[in-house]
Amino acid sequence: MSGEMVDVVRLSGELEIARKGEIRDALAAASTGTAVLLDLGEVTYADSIALTELLRFCAEATRNDRPVALVIRTPQFARLVQYAGLAGAFKIFSDAAEAMEYLRERAGGS
Amino acid sequence: MDGILDTEARARNVRRHAPLALTLAFIVLVVALLVAAGFYVRDIVRASFRDAEDIRVARTHVADMLNAQLNEETGMRGYVSAREPILLAPYYVGRRSFPVAAQRVGSDLRRLKVNEALPPLRDAMATNLRWLHEVAVPLILTHGPAPRLELRGKKLVDRIRADGVAIDVDLASRGALVDAGAQRAVFSIGALALASILAVVLAALIFTVQQYRLGERLERERTQSEAERRHSAEARAAYAAEKRIADTLQQAFSERVFPNLPAMSLSATYLPATEESKVGGDWYDALELPAERVLLVIGDVTGHGIDAVIGMNRARQLIIGSALIDADPAALLARANLELVRVKSPLITAACAVVDTRTFAISYAVAGHPPPILLEPGRHAALLEFGALPLGVSAKTTYVTRTTATVPGAMIVLYTDGVIEYARDLEGGEAALMEAIESAADVPRGQAAKAIRDRIFSNSRIADDIAILTARLWEAPATSASPRRIA
Numbered sequence: 001m002s003g004e005m006v007d008v009v010r011l012s013g014e015l016e017i018a019r020k021g022e023i024r025d026a027l028a029a030a031s032t033g034t035a036v037l038l039d040l041g042e043v044t045y046a047d048s049i050a051l052t053e054l055l056r057f058c059a060e061a062t063r064n065d066r067p068v069a070l071v072i073r074t075p076q077f078a079r080l081v082q083y084a085g086l087a088g089a090f091k092i093f094s095d096a097a098e099a100m101e102y103l104r105e106r107a108g109g110s
Numbered sequence: 111m112d113g114i115l116d117t118e119a120r121a122r123n124v125r126r127h128a129p130l131a132l133t134l135a136f137i138v139l140v141v142a143l144l145v146a147a148g149f150y151v152r153d154i155v156r157a158s159f160r161d162a163e164d165i166r167v168a169r170t171h172v173a174d175m176l177n178a179q180l181n182e183e184t185g186m187r188g189y190v191s192a193r194e195p196i197l198l199a200p201y202y203v204g205r206r207s208f209p210v211a212a213q214r215v216g217s218d219l220r221r222l223k224v225n226e227a228l229p230p231l232r233d234a235m236a237t238n239l240r241w242l243h244e245v246a247v248p249l250i251l252t253h254g255p256a257p258r259l260e261l262r263g264k265k266l267v268d269r270i271r272a273d274g275v276a277i278d279v280d281l282a283s284r285g286a287l288v289d290a291g292a293q294r295a296v297f298s299i300g301a302l303a304l305a306s307i308l309a310v311v312l313a314a315l316i317f318t319v320q321q322y323r324l325g326e327r328l329e330r331e332r333t334q335s336e337a338e339r340r341h342s343a344e345a346r347a348a349y350a351a352e353k354r355i356a357d358t359l360q361q362a363f364s365e366r367v368f369p370n371l372p373a374m375s376l377s378a379t380y381l382p383a384t385e386e387s388k389v390g391g392d393w394y395d396a397l398e399l400p401a402e403r404v405l406l407v408i409g410d411v412t413g414h415g416i417d418a419v420i421g422m423n424r425a426r427q428l429i430i431g432s433a434l435i436d437a438d439p440a441a442l443l444a445r446a447n448l449e450l451v452r453v454k455s456p457l458i459t460a461a462c463a464v465v466d467t468r469t470f471a472i473s474y475a476v477a478g479h480p481p482p483i484l485l486e487p488g489r490h491a492a493l494l495e496f497g498a499l500p501l502g503v504s505a506k507t508t509y510v511t512r513t514t515a516t517v518p519g520a521m522i523v524l525y526t527d528g529v530i531e532y533a534r535d536l537e538g539g540e541a542a543l544m545e546a547i548e549s550a551a552d553v554p555r556g557q558a559a560k561a562i563r564d565r566i567f568s569n570s571r572i573a574d575d576i577a578i579l580t581a582r583l584w585e586a587p588a589t590s591a592s593p594r595r596i597a
Contacts, residue, residue: 014534045534048412048527052457052500055478059504079536084459084478085499089507 006103007033012042015050023050027057035103036061039096041073051084058090067091067106069099133317137310144306151299158292161222165285168218169278171211176274178208179238183267186246190260193253201246208238215277227280234273241266357382369398373467375555376404378579379563381572383414383528391418391458392526392575397430399437402467407442408524408579409460410479412500421456424449425501429462437464439475440511443501447477447509450502458501461524465581472522473513477501480527480540483547487519491544494522518585521558523547528574529566542566550580558582 007030015023030036038058046054058068070092072078081087093099185201188194212235219227245263249256368376376396391411399405407429411421428446436442439462450458459479465472474482476497485491494514499507516522523543530539546565553561559578567576 045531045536047531048410048457048459052412055457055499055503059499063504076534076536079540082495083476083480083497085476085497085507088496089499089504 005034005107006037006100007031007035008037008039010039010042012040014044015046015054017047017049020049020053023053027053033066035067035069035107037069037071037096037099037103039071039099040077041071041094041096043072043077044074045076046080051080055084055086058086062090067103069093069103071096071099130317130321133313133320136313140306140309140313144302147302148299151295151302154295155292158288158295161288162285162292164218164222165281165288168215168222168224169281171214171218172274172278172281175208175211175215175234176271178204178206178211179267179270179274180204182208182238182241182246183263186249186263190249190256198250205242205246209235212238219277219281222281222284224280224284227277230273230276230280234270234277237266237270237273241270368396369404371398371402371404371467373402373584374404374465375558375582375584376580377556377559378577379559380577381563381575383573383575391422391456392528392577393422393426394524394577394579395426395430396579396581397433399433399464403437404465404467404581405433405437405442406463406465406522406524406579406581407460408479408526408577409458410526410575410577412457412459417456421458424453424455425458425460429460438511439464439473440509443475443477443509444507447501447507448505451505455502457503459527460501461497463522463524463581465522465583467583470516470518470520470583471513472516472520473511474522475509475511477507477509478503480525480530483523483525483544484514484516485521485523485547485551486517487551491523491547493540516583518583521547521551521580521582523558523562524579526575526577528572528576529563529578532567532570532573555582 009026009030011023011026036058038054040054058070061068068090070081070086070090071094072081072092073094081092086092091099091102093102181200181204183204185198185204188197189201212231215231216228219225219231241263245259245266249259249263252259368378378394378396380392380394391409391413393407393409393411395405395407397405397407407426409422409425409429411418411425413421425446428449429442432442432445442462443460446460457478459477461474461476461479461482463472463474463482472484472494474494476482476494478500479497481496482494483491484494494512498509525543530536530543533539543562543566546562549565550558550561558580562578562580563576
């Protein structure tokens with residue numbers, strides 16, 4: 001197992017219902033790797049529709065034994081993710097390299 | 111709008127009439143060409159006939175000329191054989207008429223432009239003169255036989271006749287040319303007429319095909335716009351129906367009777383999203399439990415419209431229903447979650463709190479929902495952290511009940527995300543909400559929720575659904591006797 005098998009999804013800006021298709025497509029593309037790095041470092045807001053997409057994706061990946069790591073940096077979005085309960089359910093990092101390191105360790109350990 | 115429609119109709123009319131105008135213009139052009147060609151051909155034919163007549167006349171003039179020469183010769187032969195002056199009469203007639211006839215032939219040839227016949231004519235005239243001077247006059251003056259002169263005269267006369275024949279042949283061949291030209295003209299007018307008929311038929315055919323296609327297109331456009339109208343009418347009707355049902359359900363729960371406990375005052379407010387947005391799935395409940403406890407629930411179904419309302423009702427039934435068995439907030443959420451995951455419900459965020467009016471303890475659990483806020487007398491408002499994932503995401507999600515001890519006068523506020531997310535600035539929204547809650551500490555009973563809402567949205571547009579539910583605990587037993595309606 002190596003880092004090449006980690007799917008990386010990078011989204012940025014305000015995630016809202018108008019971008020639902022884009023978000024879905026981005027997430028759907030991340031279906032081959034053994035782990036998923038969801039880089040939301042540049043995301044400043046997500047409405048409930050977008051959050052639903054992210055949540056369902058993370059839950060599905062976890063169910064399929066694909067470790068998920070989220071990168072979240074902006075305080076507004078961090079707050080949203082906090083009360084949406086993501087922090088308890090998924091690994092969250094503020095740095096993409098740390099997240100990748102975590103996923104590699106997970107992959108190597110499994 | 112009418113103006114646009116008028117313009118479109120005009121444009122359509124122009125498009126509809128364009129093929130007709132084009133075809134008509136084409137037919138007019140063809141007819142004009144035909145008429146012009148007819149005149150042209152008529153002139154050609156007329157000229158041919160005139161030329162043919164002129165050629166006929168010219169040929170008689172040639173014959174006249176040769177006749178005159180014959181007369182001259184005949185008179186001369188008679189005179190030479192008998193030496194009788196009377197026998198010279200034809201000679202004199204011929205001698206007078208030859209130049210006249212030759213002149214006429216000359217003008218005929220020039221008019222008809224049969225220039226190739228002019229040299230033979232000139233030769234004939236010159237030879238005639240030579241014959242007169244070198245043969246006729248000497249023969250008249252000579253007495254007795256003059257065989258050498260006669261032989262010379264015969265040669266000259268033969269030459270004149272040959273010239274005459276040459277002129278006649280030229281005229282005849284010109285006549286043949288003129289005839290052929292006339293024939294060609296007649297033939298070409300026939301061909302032109304045929305071509306014109308074909309052109310007109312073709313134009314009519316093209317016009318018909320265009321009309322047919324236009325008709326088809328107009329029919330298609332009509333059908334299409336009708337379908338669009340029908341479709342938009344259906345969409346409007348569906349939206350109206352959805353909105354009506356949603357509104358009815360929302361109204362039904364927002365006009366309910368709240369528990370009325372002496373040591374607690376409840377207030378709530380609900381505002382649907384602004385008109386252009388759709389109705390969402392925000393809800394709240396307050397249910398009296400045994401032992402003077404009250405269960406508070408607030409939730410928000412992801413999405414809008416009838417699906418959201420259905421999801422909302424399902425979640426409410428699940429939570430309220432299971433509260434009759436075991437009112438532990440985390441257990442309520444966990445049971446609802448299992449069922450919502452099973453039915454693949456839209457995601458639902460919710461917060462549950464059980465408020466004990468005897469002990470002033472508040473137990474709560476949160477599923478992906480903005481945290482409840484607690485305001486205690488003399489203190490700043492505080493967020494009651496934290497929750498787990500929303501309902502309907504994963505059956506494995508674990509919800510936890512936390513309990514906090516409060517004091518008389520404490521107020522717990524539950525709300526939906528529309529209250530803090532209106533500006534897409536969660537931290538700013540939370541700060542504004544806390545400030546609004548603190549400022550609502552002293553409002554009359556039952557007014558807190560509305561006061562909070564008014565304070566936050568005095569300057570901000572309400573984009574999403576918003577719901578606020580407050581519960582305040584009191585030390586002294588309240589005296590009101592009957593249930594109150596909460597608006």
